[in-house]
Amino acid sequence: AVRAAGVELRTGVEIVGWEDAEAPRLIDASGGSHGPFDLVVIADGSGSQLRRLVRPRSRAPVYPWGAVWANARDPERAFAGALTQRYDRASTMMGVLPIGCGPAGDTDLVSFFWSLPVAQMDEFMAGDIAAWRARAQTMWPQAAPILAQFQGAEAFSRATYRDVRTGGWSNGRFLLIGDAAHGASPQLGQGANLGLIDAVELAERLTPQVAKSVRGYQLARRRHAGLYQFISRWLTPLFQSSGWVGPFVRDWFFTPGSKAPGARQIAAYVLTGTLRLGRTPKVLRP
Template identity: 55%
Template structure:
């Protein structure tokens, strides 16, 4: 590959994966991060076979598997004990599974090889302006300039500050529901092997995801989440923890409430807020959006990190074959044929699991749940779960 000079804004999953993949292809990569100390945000996530294939291309799959925990099933019940969802990876491929992992462990796996690969990481660089999309220069709030670059990738997440500069008509409204997350120890493996969820109508969703190593290296951790309307989040976290645990969580999921019995307050909980990102084409001149900055959506399908990893791995392959900004057009067109399916499915599913009133829970109970068990529909659900539903063939680099 011609030694392209590439600037990447954002030290999240997509930004770091792209930086590593491109540096290893011979590019001169500068990764610009707003915070003085880059850090992961949130708790657990579920890596699918597609995301694991991208990590294999980055030579990180073994390290990530060692840090995470295998997940063979997704199981969901409502507050009446009725089964809402049951998806088994073995229905896609015998022996297949996902990997639950703490965001800190994935962050460390991606961050550690950056410097050895030759990536220049600049921290404390909050980029506020992009000049000249054809030969881009980046400016931060301290008045510093970086570039010019041959290509700039904007990977600063669903709340991107640069997206509007590239795509003025882009929309990224906040979803009405967010979540609070924490980690618990699970020495007896009570939550092992599956992503488990419990729903109360569509107003509450709680879940437990085994993630392996915790943020400080502790073993047998499980990430726990509870959905909360964004408008109520401050009041929720200012409320009485014990009352929530004993009066709201325990009736829905006694075992999970018991696992939190040693907690006295909300210490250790983090917030998660999601956006519905719609931008059309991701590229403008020599610039492109990548990861959640391009296609953030609700977490119903849990695909955010996987899609960002695939964005990065497939872009590096494209630029290896065509080392110029012209490669961005074909890359984003191909990726949008994959990502668009997940954006559409997430929008369709979100009201069934996170909304107010009786209508959407009734649709879920009497329509979605029975249909999801039919052979053809069940296979479609498994393809969605594994990340393998795609228009067109998978590139070799991300083929599970």
């Protein structure tokens, strides 16, 4: 669709800045120039290298907890159909998420993740993987076929999260969207959904009157994304922390709360990215 519209794609280009804010030309790492553009949309994630150029006072501290993760085969489809997690309070957590069949399409794959403080990631990567595997298997025997596939720490990648606060998403002809604008912890798993909704909303609202379009876009999106940021910010200590108060509140509240009338419907809205205050883009409405 992009090519059909005559849009030129330039891949493998690292943008490091720009010149002429009124008719922006993007500058890449080799000094090359691209543009000019009517609107520059910045979507380089929670670790954005360009966010501070748009919103100099923005903050995006790394959460103290993160995770390591790796993909594995699930030929018996033991974990098909749903995310499954195991907790010991909030200090120990692991989960298995089905992710489809991969490029070959012949074997079901899952993504396995293990929660730990960011400060302990180096220790995990250099540690005794067999001892860790035994510990994890004791906690979750059903995951043994998945755990057995990890013979070394090199199988794992690191995941860190940021609590992004910008005070605004735009500055002139520059606009932040997705995690670059409103990154949060992944407790609700909605980062990709919110980014896609950003793109749909922006496409629906964009007109030749760029400044007016951007203002309307932000008015429509900030309450929705802000709601998810708020919920994620307060849920994180309940699911990833070293204390006991958070997980106690979690177990005390969520177990009976999940059985209350309407709770499943609310959870469905939350976990599909559709819980919102205000207008929903037409193309996303039921």
